[in-house]
Amino acid sequence: MDLALRVGELMLAGGETAEAVDRAIGRLGRAYGLPHAEVNVTLAAIGVSYLPRGGRPPVTAERRVRRRLPNYARLAAVHELVRDAQEQRLPLRQARYALSDIIGRRPAYPASVQVVALSLIGAAGAVLVGGGPVPALAAFAAALIGDRTGDWLARRGITDFFQMALAAAIGTLVTVLLVAGPLDVRAGTVIIGVVIALIPGRALVVSMQDGIAGDLVTGTIRLVEVLFTITAILSGIGAVTYLAARHGLPVSPTDLPTVPSSFAAPQTFGAAAIATAFAVYHLVPRGYLPPIALGGAVAWTAYVEIRALEVPAAPATAVAATLIGLLGTAFARWRRVPALICVTPCIAPLMPGSLMYRGMLQLSAGNSARGALTLAEALATALAIGAGVYIGGELLRVVRPARRVLRRRPV
Structure with missing residues (x-):
């Protein structure tokens, strides 16, 4: 039970779904002699209950998840551990040692590389919506x-809400300064790039x-957090x-960058760069x-081509996300890793940064209804991304069900 709870904690902290955590704990229980254990997974805690035979009292244990920091390399290693345990290639004692080794591993990239990767998401986001070198550098x-x-506010105990608000305000301030300056640039691309990095x-x-x-x-708790x-x-x-x-600064929603109506190489390169930087940031x-860079380019190309048919943003995003969910899940099955690793970075270019910025400018200009x-529409587009990714994975499951691993008798 202790091993299962620690595995579940790492998976949930790494961003895995509750269904995957429940399934992994159940597999560990069956592998090590605790069949039919009751698992309760929430965003903040994991509980496991087991009722032994022979009239013995039930045993219940719980482990809280206090820090949720994405580490996809660790997540892949934990999935491999669960698979080895299910196939009975890993005794319980060795599984404990393997889990301790996974926890103690050095991250795939240094912290400084993660910081640069997040900034590169903003720069690539500016390129994605038509910005040149100056907006990219500013983003x-x-x-x-x-x-x-x-990070400075976090070390002083300030909540994530105010951290995000201040980061968005800084990006908008840079945009305003560019608008007020002598440079003739599409400054709206700056804040859109920053928003893509923050969503x-x-x-x-x-x-x-x-x-x-x-x-x-x-799901509801996660959605409320989002x-x-x-x-x-x-x-x-x-x-x-x-x-x-x-x-009196000339900040107007009438002169904002828009999505290209046809395939454009700089924007496609920006989409690939966003996906790659997102992957590096999440280790x-x-x-x-x-393959993640290729997936980001495919997602953006599909979205642009669908929008060229005058399809609204939310349905076009849903179709592109479904395509990525299908292809990314198939690739993840082939490499035997969680689909989250291959899919989530690829949909980063689809984030509705321009819609969010346009909506706030319209509100600031007094056009509340529009x-x-x-x-x-921005919220519907964001929700369409999550739904499309899941639908793509389910379509693959209909066509080709996930392979079941047969348990072998212990020797």
């Missing part, structure tokens, strides 16, 4: 300053997967744009970076 700097400021794509996908799979409590994060981002954007508008092993509709 890189804004994301870097926002991240370091958030919690991983939590968004997992929340929709939990909800659709029937884990309503965990909505609070989006609210924090919008608050930071709204505060700065309102002050800029009050002081995906190096061997998966090339701004509310734009923000509702």
